Every structure is written in C-alpha cells, then in structure tokens.
Amino acid sequence: MPRRFNFFLMIGLLILATGPAYFPGFTIYLLTYGMIMSIAALALNLLLGYTGLMSFGHGMFIGAGAYTVALMMKYVGVHSFEILIPLSILISAGLAALVGCFCTRQIEIYFAMLTLAFGELLFVLCSKFYGFTGGTDGIRVKMPTLFGYVFRGSVDFYYFVFSLFLLCALAIWVICNSPFGKTIQAVRDNALRVGYLGLLVMKYRLIAFIISGAFTGLAGVLVVSLTGHAVPELFQVFTSISIVFMVILGGHTSFLGPVVGAIVFVFLQSWLKPLFFWQFFLGVSIILLVIFLPGGVLGGVSIWVRKALAKISS
Amino acid sequence: MGEKGPGQDIIVNVSGLAKHFGEIHAVDKVDMQIFQGEILAIVGSNGAGKTTLLKMISGGQSIDRGNLFFESSDVSRLGLIQRARLGIIYSFQIPALFENLSALDCLRMALFTREHKTVMFFPTIEKFPLVRKEAEEILDMFKIPKDFPACLLPHGQRKLLDVAMAFALKPRLLLLDEPTSGVSTKEKGQVMDTIMPIIRQTNTTTVIVEHDMEIVTRYSDRVIVMDQGRVLAQGTPQEVLSNPKVGEVLLWR
Numbered sequence: 001m002p003r004r005f006n007f008f009l010m011i012g013l014l015i016l017a018t019g020p021a022y023f024p025g026f027t028i029y030l031l032t033y034g035m036i037m038s039i040a041a042l043a044l045n046l047l048l049g050y051t052g053l054m055s056f057g058h059g060m061f062i063g064a065g066a067y068t069v070a071l072m073m074k075y076v077g078v079h080s081f082e083i084l085i086p087l088s089i090l091i092s093a094g095l096a097a098l099v100g101c102f103c104t105r106q107i108e109i110y111f112a113m114l115t116l117a118f119g120e121l122l123f124v125l126c127s128k129f130y131g132f133t134g135g136t137d138g139i140r141v142k143m144p145t146l147f148g149y150v151f152r153g154s155v156d157f158y159y160f161v162f163s164l165f166l167l168c169a170l171a172i173w174v175i176c177n178s179p180f181g182k183t184i185q186a187v188r189d190n191a192l193r194v195g196y197l198g199l200l201v202m203k204y205r206l207i208a209f210i211i212s213g214a215f216t217g218l219a220g221v222l223v224v225s226l227t228g229h230a231v232p233e234l235f236q237v238f239t240s241i242s243i244v245f246m247v248i249l250g251g252h253t254s255f256l257g258p259v260v261g262a263i264v265f266v267f268l269q270s271w272l273k274p275l276f277f278w279q280f281f282l283g284v285s286i287i288l289l290v291i292f293l294p295g296g297v298l299g300g301v302s303i304w305v306r307k308a309l310a311k312i313s314s
Numbered sequence: 315m316g317e318k319g320p321g322q323d324i325i326v327n328v329s330g331l332a333k334h335f336g337e338i339h340a341v342d343k344v345d346m347q348i349f350q351g352e353i354l355a356i357v358g359s360n361g362a363g364k365t366t367l368l369k370m371i372s373g374g375q376s377i378d379r380g381n382l383f384f385e386s387s388d389v390s391r392l393g394l395i396q397r398a399r400l401g402i403i404y405s406f407q408i409p410a411l412f413e414n415l416s417a418l419d420c421l422r423m424a425l426f427t428r429e430h431k432t433v434m435f436f437p438t439i440e441k442f443p444l445v446r447k448e449a450e451e452i453l454d455m456f457k458i459p460k461d462f463p464a465c466l467l468p469h470g471q472r473k474l475l476d477v478a479m480a481f482a483l484k485p486r487l488l489l490l491d492e493p494t495s496g497v498s499t500k501e502k503g504q505v506m507d508t509i510m511p512i513i514r515q516t517n518t519t520t521v522i523v524e525h526d527m528e529i530v531t532r533y534s535d536r537v538i539v540m541d542q543g544r545v546l547a548q549g550t551p552q553e554v555l556s557n558p559k560v561g562e563v564l565l566w567r
Binding site: 174175177178179180181182183185186188189192193195196197198199204207211 | 394415
C-alpha cells in the first residue's frame, strides 16, 4: 500500500512541478491558488484531523496574514517577502495564542462556535475601521519582492508558492509524526487518559492551535499577494468554511487529503462560478460527499483503487 | 513471596478520607497505609467505594475530607496531573486507550510522556530507536501484538494494554482498577499471570481493586475489605478470609 501511495504522490508532484510548461495561464493561476489553500487546509487538518478540534474561524488567520502584508505596505512601505512572511507568521501565531487561550478551554461545538465568533469579530473590526483598514473597500496590494527579486510573471510566483507549499507540507508532516504529533492524536482519541498520564491536555490543544494558525497566516500572505487585494471578507466565516470544506472534501483521515481537497475545491469553484447559483452546487456536492464518500475524495478513491486492484489480481 | 506488611516503609498514608455524592457516602473516613513494594488488594461488593477510593488516591476524584500523604508529603490538594507526575498512576477499569493509534504508538506515547518529550516537534517518532525498543519490550512482556490499532484488539489485550501504558511510566504507585473485569473466567488467570510477574520483578508498589477472592488470595500480599465506604477488615488474604464479618459481606459471591 505505501508503495502505491508513493507512486501517486510522485505523479502528483511531477504534474505540479512541470505544470507551467503545458498548462494555460488560468490553470496556472488556479493551481497556485490551490497550493496556497493546501497550506491552509493542511494546517487546519493538524487541528481537525489530528487534534480533533473543529475550527470555524481559520479565516481569521488568512485575514491576519493578508492584512499584515497590506498594512505593512500601506503604512510602513515594506514590500519584501523575507520580512512580510516571518512577520505575519508571528502575528498569526500571536493571534492564535490569544484566541486559543479562550477557545481551547472548550471542546467540540463550543470550541467551533468560539472560533467562529472571534473570526466574525475581527471581520467587523476590519470593515468598520475605515480610516485605518480601508473598510469594505479593502487595500490594494502589490506583489512583494523576494530578496530584491521582482516576480515578473505568474510562473515565477507559481514556483515560489510551489516551494513554500513543499516546505510547509513537509514541516506539517514532520510535526504530525513527531512526539508532539502523537500526543495530539492521543488527545483526540482520549483526552481523559492523557490527563491520567500526567499531561495538561489544554496545553497541547493550544500549541496545536498556534501552529495551525501560524501556517494559515502564511497562506494568507500568499493569497493576498496572488489576488492583489486584501478585503475584510478574508476574515469571515465563508473563508473559514471553505477551508473546512477542503479538508472534508479531500478527507481528514489521511495526511494529503486536504491537499487534494484544496485543489479540487479551487477548480470546482472556478467551474461552477459562472453559474448563477454556484453555491447551490457546492452545497449539493458536500451533501453527496458526506453520504457517499465519508472518507473524502482521497479516502474514497483509495478504496476504489484497492477494490479494482483486488478484482484484477483475483 | 516473603511477608510484606507493617514494618516496611510506608509509601501512602491515608487518614479520615471521605467522599460523598449528595447523601451517599461513597468513601467514609477511611484510614489505611500502603507499604513500599507490596501488592495490596481492595475487595468489596459493588458500590463499596473501591473505585472511588482508588480515584481519590490518583487525583481523578477530589477529596472532601481527610488527608493523603505520599512519600511523606501531603498531596491531598494536588490535582490529577501533579500526582501523576509524582508517579501515582491509575489504570482504568474500562480500558482508556488511544483507539486509532497502534499498540506500539500507545506505548511510545506513554514513554514520551515519561521522558518529557511530548513538546518535541521534530524529528519523527521513528528517529527514537531507544523508545521504540523499550515500547516493544514492554509489549512483549505483556504479550500484546504491536501493529494493530488499539480499537481492533480483543478485550483481554485491551485490558493489558491499559496496564502496560500505566506501567511504562515507571510508576512509584500503580493503581489497577479491576484488571480482570469483563474478561472471561478462563482468561482472568492469563491476564493476571501476565501482569503480576512483571509487577513483582520490578518491585512496583501496586493497589488492585478486585471482585474475585480467588485472584486476590493468589496474587496479593495484603487485603483490605471495604463495605459501604468503610474499611471492614485488613490483613493477609488468609486472615481476611477467616474473618467471619468478611464472609457475610462477600458471601453472595
């Protein structure tokens, strides 16, 4: 099984690595966007799949990352990724620590609702402080530079995002399989027992929330660099739910599920958007998904593949 | 199995311990000692307060009145986590496992806790060969297959895994809440024959809550009989068995 899995992984990576050579510009744009959202989805899955906490407020970290970039450009005149990325990671982590102190005392639905509330709170703050944040008009953002290098085309930026995506996926994978990663899985499976082993459960939930927020903040920086426009809606529940949807779509039980989910979501969204009521189809697709593919696309496909192979070999 | 009991170092000293739930006095002014290295059994009928007493010692249940001294310091007001860090470890009656983790990972998780490595974000757990080796050794001792997820293990092995996780922490005081409950009569002996030699070899001070007098006489050094939240009698298994008061309480067995 792992070998077959590696085979698909290799093909996926190969397509992503060579994509710009044969895909049209718009597909490149969507793939860039998909990889950015993959970072956010992987980060959310650290919380959802590995720690067992459902966050409906991850939009706040996308927003935090995006507005760090926008405000730094507008007021301080910083235009370089090498400053903006670490800074927004720090700010997102700080925000996660602050919000997490309130939220991680609660679990399940209470946790989800509190994160949702904090996200909406930031959305309202951001849209009402017109003088500082530009309100609902948002702030225009120019593509930042990297150590003085100016990104000229979409392909340049694609490879920058691709390498950050690889780096983040690897980092999150290592974290998930580290002693800490096993501990949060233990918290997910039986928090009571973790307490009886002598560990403070809340601490691990909080750390997971901070890590998750930090990576999502990085995704926020890239999103706003790609779209060129920071808007308060980034903080809002629709952004949060999209990330949750990506994770569920791809399958939260496997590590790479969220990546598949994010990329599929981005393409699905762009195909459906010309339709007048595209969100209807999005809703229908999630209903079908939950009923027929509870393990998500990756989970479902791997079952089909296994069944098909079993048929062939028998 | 040399005589154990008074004369050895006292590891736990309990005085006037009480816990009530509304009108019910689950544990009522209990005085008892636990000695270094002994295996103490607490017996009694259902609702006699055995599990509550055990949880009060572990910190899982708060203490209403009375004092609990562990290694001559007062731990009555310490919480569950602090007591676990001192080495008072409780193993559950209904196995509390990490269901989606393999038995090996459940054990490794306990070992990382003991080694204070649970906040390490890298490297991956496979890069800790010593932890893996120790986890495999403990699983071998307890005769648990290592690769199955905990949720797929049969009940007897789940009980053993629960004890193994507690044991892996190298407890100074191991509290086993009915290690054979829910296990078929035939398997009870197997479970105990697996656990007890390990505890003897490592000289782990252990308290076992148990229903079955046969198991108690075979495996414990000293017995405390509880009835309606109070200590009815204590002594060696033979002394306790020949006590007529105990007969009345346990007669229904």
